[in-house]
Amino acid sequence: MDPTVLIREAELSGHRVDVRIEGEFIAEIEARLEPMPGEETIEANGGALLPGLHDHHIHLFSLAASLESIACGPPETCDLDALENAITRAARASGGRASGLRGAGYFESVAGPLDRELLDRLCPDRPIRIQHRSGSMWFLNSHALDALRLEQTNADLLPEGIERDEDGRPTGRLFRLDAWLRERLAPRDEVDLSAVGSLLASRGVTGLTDATPTNGPLEIDAFRKAQASGALAQRIVLMGSLELHEASSDDDLCVGPYKILLDEPALPDFDRLVDEIRAAHSMHRVAAIHTVTRSEILFAIAALEAAGVRPGDRLEHASVAPPETLETVSRLALTIVTQPNFVAERGDAYLAEVETIDLPYLYRLRSWIDAGIALGGGTDAPFGRPDPWRAMRAAVDRRTPSRAVLGRGEALSPERALGLFLTEPSDPGGALRVVAAGRRADLCLLDVPWRKARIELEADHVSTTIRNGRVIWARPHEHAAL
Numbered sequence: 374m375d376p377t378v379l380i381r382e383a384e385l386s387g388h389r390v391d392v393r394i395e396g397e398f399i400a401e402i403e404a405r406l407e408p409m410p411g412e413e414t415i416e417a418n419g420g421a422l423l424p425g426l427h428d429h430h431i432h433l434f435s436l437a438a439s440l441e442s443i444a445c446g447p448p449e450t451c452d453l454d455a456l457e458n459a460i461t462r463a464a465r466a467s468g469g470r471a472s473g474l475r476g477a478g479y480f481e482s483v484a485g486p487l488d489r490e491l492l493d494r495l496c497p498d499r500p501i502r503i504q505h506r507s508g509s510m511w512f513l514n515s516h517a518l519d520a521l522r523l524e525q526t527n528a529d530l531l532p533e534g535i536e537r538d539e540d541g542r543p544t545g546r547l548f549r550l551d552a553w554l555r556e557r558l559a560p561r562d563e564v565d566l567s568a569v570g571s572l573l574a575s576r577g578v579t580g581l582t583d584a585t586p587t588n589g590p591l592e593i594d595a596f597r598k599a600q601a602s603g604a605l606a607q608r609i610v611l612m613g614s615l616e617l618h619e620a621s622s623d624d625d626l627c628v629g630p631y632k633i634l635l636d637e638p639a640l641p642d643f644d645r646l647v648d649e650i651r652a653a654h655s656m657h658r659v660a661a662i663h664t665v666t667r668s669e670i671l672f673a674i675a676a677l678e679a680a681g682v683r684p685g686d687r688l689e690h691a692s693v694a695p696p697e698t699l700e701t702v703s704r705l706a707l708t709i710v711t712q713p714n715f716v717a718e719r720g721d722a723y724l725a726e727v728e729t730i731d732l733p734y735l736y737r738l739r740s741w742i743d744a745g746i747a748l749g750g751g752t753d754a755p756f757g758r759p760d761p762w763r764a765m766r767a768a769v770d771r772r773t774p775s776r777a778v779l780g781r782g783e784a785l786s787p788e789r790a791l792g793l794f795l796t797e798p799s800d801p802g803g804a805l806r807v808v809a810a811g812r813r814a815d816l817c818l819l820d821v822p823w824r825k826a827r828i829e830l831e832a833d834h835v836s837t838t839i840r841n842g843r844v845i846w847a848r849p850h851e852h853a854a855l
């Protein structure tokens with residue numbers, strides 16, 4: 374017989390119940406269930422029992438790297454002195470070894486545009502590479518550039534995106550070369566995903582959609598290995614290139630949308646984009662188009678309309694959505710996956726930098742729902758913080774870091790905000806998963822009833838996370854086996 378787990382006195386839809394899990398599924402839910410000999414028991418003490426959360430837009434490998442990276446942008450690092458201190462501390466912490474350093478989250482407000490000369494001054498004795506907050510740019514010092522052997526490599530073999538000065542010397546700025554850099558400096562199979570897995574489990578996350586456009590067979594292998602070793606307990610949907618095949622899908626890991634990155638001002642050829650969307654559809658895959666600016670969202674919608682929409686086609690972020698997009702997105706029945714946490718993380722910068730006319734259209738939530746559009750939530754970690762609860766809080770209060778309110782009319786109720794993370798992985802904005810007998814036991818148990826949790830929306834209230842019937846995270850001292 375499958376091992377069983379009994380959760381006692383959990384709050385489910387306002388009632389106190391006992392829940393028995395058998396193997397990977399919920400077996401029984403009753404007002405009172407007698408513990409069986411040898412059964413693992415979890416005392417919920419009236420805490421709310423929710424379906425496990427699904428983060429519909431995240432980047433696992435980048436998150437793993439960022440956990441080991443120097444924080445090079447606000448709020449941790451706000452000026453040149455702070456950046457220098459952070460780099461010096463990291464160099465000291467790595468001991469006498471002249472191993473390379475990695476930074477993340479850089480933003481121009483810290484010290485303007487970075488280049489190799491500035492980085493050589495800040496870090497003269499070892500390689501350092503720093504990623505821009507947008508994820509689209511890297512800054513390298515001379516040691517790091519040497520490690521890439523640019524001088525020794527035939528120029529025809531080098532990709533576009535390595536910026537050079539008038540003398541042909543690399544400036545240290547690399548654009549959209551994430552995958553190329555990684556192959557040379559940090560291969561996938563050497564990355565340890567266990568810290569990411571347990572961090573997300575501690576926030577009640579039992580599933581995630583990795584939205585990295587370059588995901589391919591290498592990433593499938595690395596994720597499968599991490600799941601097999603237990604480093605990563607979450608269920609994964611993998612967006613990525615057209616090289617990914619549905620055939621490699623199962624319940625733990627399945628191939629999801631074909632991810633398309635738009636990058637204004639260099640928007641792709643319209644007809645080619647339409648062909649790409651059609652190619653994805655013909656392989657039974659939906660398209661997920663990254664749209665951050667006004668022209669990107671209009672371009673993406675026009676391309677989807679021209680290609681013909683497949684149910685499930687989605688727009689990622691939809692950061693700026695002018696009024697006319699509500700009508701077309703609704704008519705085409707597109708899905709939106711957005712990140713309310715950016716209001717809490719970058720809201721003040723938006724208020725200062727975004728054109729006034731676009732401010733009311735930023736990170737819409739309520740307008741999508743009112744227009745009958747399927748809306749799902751993700752954190753975009755590590756570009757946003759890896760905490761769905763923080764995203765829910767921002768969806769409810771719409772507060773920027775300085776507590777200003779951004780788009781009050783877009784606020785959601787706590788229940789709607791929670792719902793952004795409760796649908797099936799393949800159906801953001803669709804029907805909510807529920808805790809019921811016969812369902813897969815992917816669960817998030819809180820230490821307080823929902824009426825209290827809904828006010829705070831704090832990850833600290835997660836006490837136990839269960840995936841496929843197995844406890845994958847429990848807050849220390851609160852999970853006792855009898």
Ligand SMILES: [Zn+2]
Binds near residue numbers: 432584753
């Ligand atoms: Zn993303």
